[in-house]
Amino acid sequence: MSDTPTSAPAGRIVVDGLPIPYETGDTVAVAIMRSGGHPKHGGTVCLGGDCPNCSAIVDGVPYVRTCQTAATPGLMVRRHPAVGNPSFPAVAQPDITRTPVTDHVSVSRASADIVVIGSGPSGVAAATSASADGHSVMVLDAHDGNEVVAIYGGPTVIVRRPEGMLHVHALRVVVATGAAEIHPVCPGNNLRGIVTARAAEQLHAAGINLGNAVSIGNAPVGVPCTPITGIIVRFEGSGSVSAVVTVGDDDVEVTTPCTTAIVGLGLAPRDMLSRMSGGLPVGLVGQAAEKFALPPCPTAGTVCPCSRVEVEDLEGVWARGFHELELVKRASLCGTGTCQGGVCGPHLRAFVAHHSGAEPEMFTARPATRQITLAEASADTYTDVFRRSPLHDEHLALGGQLDRFGGWWRPWNYGNHEVEYWAVREAVSLGDVSTLGKLVVSGPDAVELLERLYPTTVADIKPGRSRYVLLLNERGHLIDDGMICRETDSRFVLTFTSGGAANAEMWVRDWAETWGLQVHILDRTMSLAAINVTGPLAATLLQRVGLVDPPKFLQHRHDTVAGVPCHVMRLSFTGEASFELHHAADRSVELWRALMEAGRDLGIKPHGLQALFGLRLEKGHVIVGMDSELDSTPRRLDMDWAVKMDKPDFLGKTALVRTASLPDHRRLFGFTMEGRAPTEGSPIWSDGNVVGHVASSFTSPLLGHAVMLGWLKHTPFPERVQIDGREASVAQPPFYDPKGRRARA
Amino acid sequence: MLALDTLHGIRVVASPSALDAASWPDNTTVLRLAPDDVFVIGATIEHAAVIATADADAIIVAESGFVGCWLHNDALAEVATHIEWHIPTHRPAFAQGYVAGVPAKLWLTDDRALLLCASPYAHDLSERLKGSA
Known part of the structure; x- marks a missing residue:
C-alpha cells in the first residue's frame, strides 16, 4: 500500500520521530498508510472510528483514533507499542493542600427538544420529521466537528468539539450513527495490509495504491481488486499479509497471494450510545437500529484487539463455567477495551450463541464512546469544596499546617504539636472550633423533640446550663455527639461534630417533621465562628478581655468578649478548663487577635488538631467516626x-433494650504502653491472635508513655495484649485527671 | 476575581404565615431561603418585631455568614457558564444550587443579580469564577 505521487504534499506530520507527508484531506491514519505504514503495528483497519487498530499517541494524548484525526502541520504522532499499552505520563507529586489544576477545557451548553446524532440519511430523515412536528432539533455529527462521546441522565448529550465540550440538554435523543463493518477473526488477523471494504474505498479515493488487492465478501465499490470466494481460513505473511487462505464448499483450501486483503464481512449496528442510555428517552433509527446477522462463530485468532483476547481465551472461560455474555466478557476481558466491543462484540455474541444455542443481546456500554482526556471528562466538574473558617488566614500567618477534616480546612499543627500541647496543659491556648455544627431549636415542642432524639434527659436542663449528649439512630448506634445548651424554656442550641454536622441537621429536621412537632430550626454552623479558649489560665485570659465572671463548668451565657458579642460555653474536651466563644463569623479575626494579644505574657499558643487529638485521648474522650464504628452502641463504647x-422513650431505646441482654463481643477499651505510641490502626494481639485494633494513639508528653483507645473484638477480653510487638495493658480512661478537677477548675 | 463582601442582615425562621405577613424596609433585599426561613439583607433585628409578635418562638438573629456580590449582565452570563441547572427566566427570581461546584444562591432582578454563598465557601467560589469579575 503506497502513495501514487501526484503533487507536492500539503504538509508533514511526525510519526515516531520521522516526517511523513500528507495530502489535503488526509487523516493521520490515511497519511501513515499513504507512506506505506500502519497506524498501529497491524490488524484490520476500518477508518470508521470503530476499532482500536489506528489509535496512537497524538500530541501527547494516547488512544487517539487517527482515522478520525485530520493531519495538520507538525502534528506529533507516536504509535502505541506493539505489545502492551502506552505508558502513563509522569506526574509530579501533587500538592494536596491545593485544589488540583487541570488543563482548562471550556464547556458550552445548549438545549433542544430533539437531538439527532448522525447526519446520514436516517438522521436527516429523523431531524426533518421532528422539525415538521414543531420540535427544536439539533443534529450532531462527528464529521461536522461534533463528536458525541456520551449520553448521561437528563438526557444530556456530551459532545467533543475542537474548541471544547458541549453539553446538550434534550427531551429526546435519536441515535442515527449507522453501522460498523465486521472485522475478520482468524489466524493472521493481526498482520498489516488488511482493510475493510469501506476503508479500501477511502484509501482508493485518497489516491493510495492498494497494490495486489483481493477482496473477500462484499467488494468495495470502484476499487481495483480481485474478488475471491469462500470463507477466510487465515491470513499468511510475515508482518504484512502476503496471501489469503480461503475454503469453499468443497472444503479445499485455496491460497491467494496479495499485498492487500479487503474484507466485506457484513455490518453490526453502531449503537453504543443507545446501549449506555438505559431508561432514557433515546431511540435508534436507520442501520443503527437494524438487526444484522452475526458472523460465524470464531474458531481461532484475535477476537478483541484492544485487550488481545484470543478465541482460545474465550474457550477457556467457557470451560470454566462462564456461560453468559456478560460473564464471558468480564472473565476474558473481551469487550472491555477502548472500543467497547466495536470489533469483538459481534464475534463474542456469535461465540456465546454457538455454545449456548441462544443469541445474546449486546452488553451495556459505558461512557465514553471515544477516548477522551481527563481534562475533557472533568470539564465543568469541580472537586469537592472544603470550607474555610474565618480564621484560615490567621492560621497560615501563624505557621499552621492545614489539612482537610470533616469538610473543612483545619490546622493540624503550627509547627510543633508538643509546644501546643503544653500550652493547653500549663497555660492557655486557642483552638479554632468554628467547624462545629451549631443548630438553634425553638418552639413549644422543642423539649419534646430533644427528649425523643437524645438518650439523656433534656427537660431537667435549666436555662443557662448545658449537657453532653450522644445522638443515636434507631438501631442504637452512635451517629454523632455534642452539647445541648438550654437558652430558655423553649429554645436550645445544639452542637455537633464538624464532620457530622450536616447529617445531624438533616436528622433533626427529618424527625421533627416526621413527628409533626412544632419547632423552628436554624443551622448556624457557617454563620457563627467559634474559638475554644482552653488551659488553666483560660479564665484569667477571658477576664483580661472583659469577661469578668466566666461561666462555671457546663454553664453558658451570652456576653461580650473583647468587644465581640459571644455565646460563651464552658465545657472541656481537652481536659482543662475550656470556654467556647461562639460569635459572628465576620468578627472572628478581631476576637482571635485580641485574645492572642491579651494572652501573650501568659504563654498563649494556638493549638491544632494533632495536639487536640492527644489531649482528648488522655481524657479518654471518643471522637465519633474515629474511635466509633458504624454499629457502635453506647455499651460497646463504654458510654x-x-x-x-x-426515660419513657428515645431514638434507639428499643434496640438497646433488645440487645442489652445479648452477649457482645466488641468493646472499646483504653490501653497504655511504654514507649512511643503505635500507628493508629495497628492490630492488637493476644496469644498469637489478632483480637482487635488501635483506634487512636498518642505518646503522652505528660505521662511519658503511650495511651490508646482500641477495639477488642473477641471474648473473653484479655487484660494484657501485644501491640506493635510490645506488651500493652488494658486501662480504664481517663488517663489524665480522672476526677475531672482541672476541667471544672 | 469576584469581590465577595459580607452581607449584613437578619435571619428569621418563623411560621410561613408570619413571614408572609411581614413587611420590610424598601432598602432591604429579602431572600426567602425556605418557606420558614428568610434572610433579609440590610435589615436589623428591630425590623422583625412584627414577626416576634406573630410567632413568639421565631428565631431572629443577626446574620453575617453570607458573602456576595452584584452581577450585571455580562458577568452573570459568564457565571451562568458555571451553572448546570436551569436559571429562571422570570424576574425577580431566587434560585439555589451549585455554581462552579459551590453551593450558592442567585437573586435575579430585572437588571442585575446577587450571587451569594455561605462565607466558608467564599474563597473557592471566588477562585473558580476568576474570569467573571
Missing part, C-alpha cells in the same frame, strides 16, 4: 453513663 434507659 452507658450517657444513656438514661429509664
Whole structure:
C-alpha cells in the first residue's frame, strides 16, 4: 500500500520521530498508510472510528483514533507499542493542600427538544420529521466537528468539539450513527495490509495504491481488486499479509497471494450510545437500529484487539463455567477495551450463541464512546469544596499546617504539636472550633423533640446550663455527639461534630417533621465562628478581655468578649478548663487577635488538631467516626453513663433494650504502653491472635508513655495484649485527671 | 476575581404565615431561603418585631455568614457558564444550587443579580469564577 505521487504534499506530520507527508484531506491514519505504514503495528483497519487498530499517541494524548484525526502541520504522532499499552505520563507529586489544576477545557451548553446524532440519511430523515412536528432539533455529527462521546441522565448529550465540550440538554435523543463493518477473526488477523471494504474505498479515493488487492465478501465499490470466494481460513505473511487462505464448499483450501486483503464481512449496528442510555428517552433509527446477522462463530485468532483476547481465551472461560455474555466478557476481558466491543462484540455474541444455542443481546456500554482526556471528562466538574473558617488566614500567618477534616480546612499543627500541647496543659491556648455544627431549636415542642432524639434527659436542663449528649439512630448506634445548651424554656442550641454536622441537621429536621412537632430550626454552623479558649489560665485570659465572671463548668451565657458579642460555653474536651466563644463569623479575626494579644505574657499558643487529638485521648474522650464504628452502641463504647434507659422513650431505646441482654463481643477499651505510641490502626494481639485494633494513639508528653483507645473484638477480653510487638495493658480512661478537677477548675 | 463582601442582615425562621405577613424596609433585599426561613439583607433585628409578635418562638438573629456580590449582565452570563441547572427566566427570581461546584444562591432582578454563598465557601467560589469579575 503506497502513495501514487501526484503533487507536492500539503504538509508533514511526525510519526515516531520521522516526517511523513500528507495530502489535503488526509487523516493521520490515511497519511501513515499513504507512506506505506500502519497506524498501529497491524490488524484490520476500518477508518470508521470503530476499532482500536489506528489509535496512537497524538500530541501527547494516547488512544487517539487517527482515522478520525485530520493531519495538520507538525502534528506529533507516536504509535502505541506493539505489545502492551502506552505508558502513563509522569506526574509530579501533587500538592494536596491545593485544589488540583487541570488543563482548562471550556464547556458550552445548549438545549433542544430533539437531538439527532448522525447526519446520514436516517438522521436527516429523523431531524426533518421532528422539525415538521414543531420540535427544536439539533443534529450532531462527528464529521461536522461534533463528536458525541456520551449520553448521561437528563438526557444530556456530551459532545467533543475542537474548541471544547458541549453539553446538550434534550427531551429526546435519536441515535442515527449507522453501522460498523465486521472485522475478520482468524489466524493472521493481526498482520498489516488488511482493510475493510469501506476503508479500501477511502484509501482508493485518497489516491493510495492498494497494490495486489483481493477482496473477500462484499467488494468495495470502484476499487481495483480481485474478488475471491469462500470463507477466510487465515491470513499468511510475515508482518504484512502476503496471501489469503480461503475454503469453499468443497472444503479445499485455496491460497491467494496479495499485498492487500479487503474484507466485506457484513455490518453490526453502531449503537453504543443507545446501549449506555438505559431508561432514557433515546431511540435508534436507520442501520443503527437494524438487526444484522452475526458472523460465524470464531474458531481461532484475535477476537478483541484492544485487550488481545484470543478465541482460545474465550474457550477457556467457557470451560470454566462462564456461560453468559456478560460473564464471558468480564472473565476474558473481551469487550472491555477502548472500543467497547466495536470489533469483538459481534464475534463474542456469535461465540456465546454457538455454545449456548441462544443469541445474546449486546452488553451495556459505558461512557465514553471515544477516548477522551481527563481534562475533557472533568470539564465543568469541580472537586469537592472544603470550607474555610474565618480564621484560615490567621492560621497560615501563624505557621499552621492545614489539612482537610470533616469538610473543612483545619490546622493540624503550627509547627510543633508538643509546644501546643503544653500550652493547653500549663497555660492557655486557642483552638479554632468554628467547624462545629451549631443548630438553634425553638418552639413549644422543642423539649419534646430533644427528649425523643437524645438518650439523656433534656427537660431537667435549666436555662443557662448545658449537657453532653450522644445522638443515636434507631438501631442504637452512635451517629454523632455534642452539647445541648438550654437558652430558655423553649429554645436550645445544639452542637455537633464538624464532620457530622450536616447529617445531624438533616436528622433533626427529618424527625421533627416526621413527628409533626412544632419547632423552628436554624443551622448556624457557617454563620457563627467559634474559638475554644482552653488551659488553666483560660479564665484569667477571658477576664483580661472583659469577661469578668466566666461561666462555671457546663454553664453558658451570652456576653461580650473583647468587644465581640459571644455565646460563651464552658465545657472541656481537652481536659482543662475550656470556654467556647461562639460569635459572628465576620468578627472572628478581631476576637482571635485580641485574645492572642491579651494572652501573650501568659504563654498563649494556638493549638491544632494533632495536639487536640492527644489531649482528648488522655481524657479518654471518643471522637465519633474515629474511635466509633458504624454499629457502635453506647455499651460497646463504654458510654452507658450517657444513656438514661429509664426515660419513657428515645431514638434507639428499643434496640438497646433488645440487645442489652445479648452477649457482645466488641468493646472499646483504653490501653497504655511504654514507649512511643503505635500507628493508629495497628492490630492488637493476644496469644498469637489478632483480637482487635488501635483506634487512636498518642505518646503522652505528660505521662511519658503511650495511651490508646482500641477495639477488642473477641471474648473473653484479655487484660494484657501485644501491640506493635510490645506488651500493652488494658486501662480504664481517663488517663489524665480522672476526677475531672482541672476541667471544672 | 469576584469581590465577595459580607452581607449584613437578619435571619428569621418563623411560621410561613408570619413571614408572609411581614413587611420590610424598601432598602432591604429579602431572600426567602425556605418557606420558614428568610434572610433579609440590610435589615436589623428591630425590623422583625412584627414577626416576634406573630410567632413568639421565631428565631431572629443577626446574620453575617453570607458573602456576595452584584452581577450585571455580562458577568452573570459568564457565571451562568458555571451553572448546570436551569436559571429562571422570570424576574425577580431566587434560585439555589451549585455554581462552579459551590453551593450558592442567585437573586435575579430585572437588571442585575446577587450571587451569594455561605462565607466558608467564599474563597473557592471566588477562585473558580476568576474570569467573571
